[in-house]
Amino acid sequence: MNFREEQARKVAEIEKALARFLPKPRGYQKTVLEAMEYSLMAGGKRLRPMLAWETYRMLGGTGNVIWPFAAALEMIHTYSLVHDDLPAMDDDEYRRGRKTTHVVYGEAMGILAGDALLNYAFETAASAFDMEGEDVRAIGRAMQVLAAKAGVFGMIGGQAVDVESSGKIIDEEKLDFIYRLKTGALIECAMMMGAILAGASGEEVSAVETIATKVGAAFQIQDDILDVTGAAEVLGKPTHSDEKNEKTTYVTYKGLDAARSEVERLSREAVERLRELKPADPFLEELILSLIKREK
Amino acid sequence: MNFREEQARKVAEIEKALARFLPKPRGYQKTVLEAMEYSLMAGGKRLRPMLAWETYRMLGGTGNVIWPFAAALEMIHTYSLVHDDLPAMDDDEYRRGRKTTHVVYGEAMGILAGDALLNYAFETAASAFDMEGEDVRAIGRAMQVLAAKAGVFGMIGGQAVDVESSGKIIDEEKLDFIYRLKTGALIECAMMMGAILAGASGEEVSAVETIATKVGAAFQIQDDILDVTGAAEVLGKPTHSDEKNEKTTYVTYKGLDAARSEVERLSREAVERLRELKPADPFLEELILSLIKREK
Numbered sequence: 001m002n003f004r005e006e007q008a009r010k011v012a013e014i015e016k017a018l019a020r021f022l023p024k025p026r027g028y029q030k031t032v033l034e035a036m037e038y039s040l041m042a043g044g045k046r047l048r049p050m051l052a053w054e055t056y057r058m059l060g061g062t063g064n065v066i067w068p069f070a071a072a073l074e075m076i077h078t079y080s081l082v083h084d085d086l087p088a089m090d091d092d093e094y095r096r097g098r099k100t101t102h103v104v105y106g107e108a109m110g111i112l113a114g115d116a117l118l119n120y121a122f123e124t125a126a127s128a129f130d131m132e133g134e135d136v137r138a139i140g141r142a143m144q145v146l147a148a149k150a151g152v153f154g155m156i157g158g159q160a161v162d163v164e165s166s167g168k169i170i171d172e173e174k175l176d177f178i179y180r181l182k183t184g185a186l187i188e189c190a191m192m193m194g195a196i197l198a199g200a201s202g203e204e205v206s207a208v209e210t211i212a213t214k215v216g217a218a219f220q221i222q223d224d225i226l227d228v229t230g231a232a233e234v235l236g237k238p239t240h241s242d243e244k245n246e247k248t249t250y251v252t253y254k255g256l257d258a259a260r261s262e263v264e265r266l267s268r269e270a271v272e273r274l275r276e277l278k279p280a281d282p283f284l285e286e287l288i289l290s291l292i293k294r295e296k
Numbered sequence: 297m298n299f300r301e302e303q304a305r306k307v308a309e310i311e312k313a314l315a316r317f318l319p320k321p322r323g324y325q326k327t328v329l330e331a332m333e334y335s336l337m338a339g340g341k342r343l344r345p346m347l348a349w350e351t352y353r354m355l356g357g358t359g360n361v362i363w364p365f366a367a368a369l370e371m372i373h374t375y376s377l378v379h380d381d382l383p384a385m386d387d388d389e390y391r392r393g394r395k396t397t398h399v400v401y402g403e404a405m406g407i408l409a410g411d412a413l414l415n416y417a418f419e420t421a422a423s424a425f426d427m428e429g430e431d432v433r434a435i436g437r438a439m440q441v442l443a444a445k446a447g448v449f450g451m452i453g454g455q456a457v458d459v460e461s462s463g464k465i466i467d468e469e470k471l472d473f474i475y476r477l478k479t480g481a482l483i484e485c486a487m488m489m490g491a492i493l494a495g496a497s498g499e500e501v502s503a504v505e506t507i508a509t510k511v512g513a514a515f516q517i518q519d520d521i522l523d524v525t526g527a528a529e530v531l532g533k534p535t536h537s538d539e540k541n542e543k544t545t546y547v548t549y550k551g552l553d554a555a556r557s558e559v560e561r562l563s564r565e566a567v568e569r570l571r572e573l574k575p576a577d578p579f580l581e582e583l584i585l586s587l588i589k590r591e592k
Contacts, residue, residue, distance in 0.1 A: 023448065028473050032448060032456035083411060087384075088403035107384035108459045111407065115379060115414065116448040116456070122418045123443035129436035136432050140425035143439065147419035152319065152328060152412040160328035160412070163404045177324050 003286045007050075014046045014053070014070065021071040021124050035105040035113035036120065040078045042096050045294075047219070048073045048190040054284045055194030055208060068128045069142055069193045072121040076150045077186055079117035080159065086110055089163065090241065122147070135199070142193045149189030158182030167246040175248060176217075183223070184216030191215075204277065211273045218266035219291050221259050224249035228256065230295065267292050299582045303346075310342045310349070310366065317367040317420050331401040331409035332416065336374045338392050341590075343515070344369045344486040350580045351490030351504060364424045365438055365489045368417040372446045373482055375413035376455065382406055385459065386537065418443070431495065438489045445485035454478030463542040471544060472513075479519070480512030487511075500573065507569045514562035515587050517555050520545035524552065526591065563588050 001009070018040060025033035049070035056066040085092040085100040086107065093103050102110025125146055128139045148154055158181025165174065191212040195205045227242050228251055242249050251259045271285050297305070314336060321329035345366035352362040381388040381396040382403065389399050398406025421442055424435045444450055454477025461470065487508040491501045523538050524547055538545050547555045567581050 028457045028470060029448060029453040029477075031460055032453065036448070079411075083407055086407065088382075088407060109456065111379055111382065111384060112452060112456045112459065115375075115410070116452045118411065118414055119443060119447040119452060122439070123447050126436065126440045126443050129433070129440060136436060137425070140422065140432060140436065143418070144422045144425060147415060147422050151415040151419050152325060152332070156408060156412045156415060157325040157328065160405065160408045161324045163408065164327055174324060181325075 003283065003290070006283060007287070007290075010050055010053070011046050014049045014074070015041070017049075017067050018071050018074060021068065021127075023120075031105065031109060032112055032116055035101055035109050036117050038104060039082050039101045039113060039117065040075060042078075042098055044096060045296075046074060048077055048186055050287065051187060051190040051212070051215070051284075052194045054281070054287065055191040056198045057194075058278050058281045058284055059195050059198035059200050059204065059208075061194070061198035063131075063134065065128055065131055065134045065139065065197050066194060068124045068126075069146065069197065070190075072125040072146060073186060073190055073193070075117045075121035075124065076146075076155070079114040079121070080155060082110060082114040082117065084159070092241070118150075121150075138196055138199065142196045145189055145192050145196065149185040149192075154181055154185035154189070158185065162247070165248065168248075170248045172253065175250065175253060179217055179220045179250070180213065183220040184213055187216035187219065188212040207273065207277050211270045211277070214266045214270040214273070215288055215291065218263045218270070218288075221250045221263050221266075222291055222294060224251045225256065225259050225263070226294075226296065227251075263292050299579065299586070302579055303583070303586075306346055306349070307342050310345045310370070311337070313345075313363050314367050314370060317364065317423075319416075327401065327405060328408055328412055331397055331405050332413050334400060335378050335397045335409060335413065336371060338374075338394055340392060341592075342370060344373055344482055346583065347483060347486040347508070347511070347580075348490040350577070350583065351487040352494045353490075354574050354577045354580055355491050355494035355496050355500065357490070357494035359427075359430065361424050361427055361430045361435065361493050362490060364420045364422075365442065365493065366486075368421040368442060369482060369486055369489070371413045371417035371420065372442075372451070375410040375417070376451060378406060378410040378413065380455070388537070414446075417446075434492055434495065438492045441485055441488050441492065445481040445488070450477055450481035450485070454481065458543070461544065464544075466544045468549065471546065471549060475513055475516045475546070476509065479516040480509055483512035483515065484508040503569065503573050507566045507573070510562045510566040510569070511584055511587070514559045514566070514584075517546045517559050517562075518587055518590060520547045521552065521555050521559070522590075522592065523547075559588050 022037055022040060023033055025037060052070040052073060053066055081095060082101045084090050085095060086102055092100055094100065101113055105113065125143055128134065129136065158178050162178050162182055165178065188209050191208045192205055195208040224242065227239055230239050267288055270288050274281065274285060318333055318336060319329055321333060348366040348369060349362055377391060378397045380386050381391060382398055388396055390396065397409055401409065421439055424430065425432065454474050458474045458478055461474065484505050487504045488501055491504040520538065523535055526535050563584055566584050570577065570581060
């Protein structure tokens with residue numbers, strides 16, 4: 001099986017897990033449950049759960065305890081997109097080639113569906129406490145990392161600074177801060193939770209965090225490149241949205257060529273560090289390197 | 297010390313705990329941290345943390361493990377108000393006599409500060425895993441109850457159905473459903489977490505849930521009564537908002553007199569059940585009965 005086939009197979013397995021954890025739309029609150037499902041099952045690369053799962057596996061994890069956390073992470077990523085798309089935020093009508101959640105279900109339901117996904121992420125992760133034979137302390141530690149990396153000193157903090165910086169010239173330090181938090185934090189979270197739940201040592205978890213920081217930065221810079229050079233029909237969303245929202249990005253700051261070599265440098269460094277940690281994990285290496293070549 | 301004095305002393309202690317858990321506004325994400333603080337430290341009855349604490353104490357809890365959960369609950373209650381006040385939701389400009397969060401910080405920051413408070417609630421609760429000598433399984437179970445009661449089968453579910461029912465005639469079953477979830481769920485959560493963390497049996501936790509359901513219903517009906525009869529300057533928010541939003545409430549459905557006797561009946565039943573569980577807890581009993589007489 002080549003990398004693309006294996007990736008597709010893994011995406012399908014992740015989607016099955018997501019569907020399993022997601023409550024079925026029913027009863028009085030059917031609409032909000034539908035809106036959650038519409039948002040979560042909209043396709044996508046499923047990069048974060050995949051990184052969680054692969055890191056768990058690479059470091060010797062063989063159980064199912066990674067699944068509630070991998071699913072939780074995708075729910076958090078999804079809610080952040082749902083709220084990001086709201087009229088008061090980026091005001092986007094399309095995402096992954098489909099109408100955004102608030103366009104389909106109305107703005108109030110968009111806010112509530114986002115809240116519900118964020119909350120349900122923790123509900124899903126907390127279901128791990130019912131799993132027999134798992135290390136309760138590791139589950140508790142993974143919950144702490146999930147909450148910290150998604151929160152005001154993680155993803156939300158990055159979003160808040162990003163929103164405030166819109167239309168303003170920002171320096172490189174602040175840009176790095178936004179990138180590290182807005183996109184990097186959840187990628188760090190994915191790989192760290194994988195390591196923690198696999199029973200990795202504190203040192204290994206730190207090494208994994210460093211790798212993930214590089215992957216996250218590479219991923220965000222590639223996003224900025226695609227916003228300028230990508231095709232809307234491939235991306236499934238409008239391009240030049242950063243220009244529209246007057247955002248300083250790595251590309252506006254350094255230019256396309258410097259951005260491209262930065263993505264390449266960061267991805268290669270991440271792979272080298274990975275090899276120091278655990279020799280030869282071809283799928284995870286290819287996954288990280290594929291971030292350079294992606295077109296969406 | 298009479299009840300009012302004791303209540304004021306306990307509110308002060310809860311506010312100190314909230315301030316301790318809340319991160320200080322600093323760094324790049326200072327604004328969102330300020331908006332979180334503005335929202336959380338706006339006063340209020342602190343009923344949910346007080347019920348959590350009192351139930352914990354009543355059932356023999358003597359440690360500090362209740363505090364991260366009591367604080368988490370108030371953060372969740374607060375984020376739900378912040379999002380409820382947004383223009384796309386109830387569109388309220390005042391709350392507790394002060395401008396609402398989105399009016400002060402803008403709509404985007406209002407959305408993000410709400411998200412941040414919800415997320416920080418779980419971050420705060422998860423900090424309990426670091427407390428020495430506490431029962432990790434009970435903490436895990438309390439996390440599950442917190443997530444479930446705040447989520448789509450709890451508070452958010454009730455809000456979603458409430459939003460959809462605005463301007464529509466709804467039957468009594470649906471009204472009960474909305475009340476039980478929108479307001480009742482967090483009150484059930486408070487008392488159940490208190491019981492779980494105090495080491496109560498499953499049977500005791502169930503008994504506590506039943507009591508809390510009655511307290512929650514009484515509380516919500518009193519809210520509806522005050523929306524009709526209360527003074528805006530005492531409540532700190534505009535009255536007649538249910539009428540403005542075309543909401544069916546217990547009062548529009550049954551009339552003021554029936555609503556008043558229902559609050560009285562539910563509160564007295566809750567106190568009776570409480571006495572069956574644990575004889576004579578004067579403060580908790582008075583707290584529940586004070587809900588009948590409250591003017592805000």
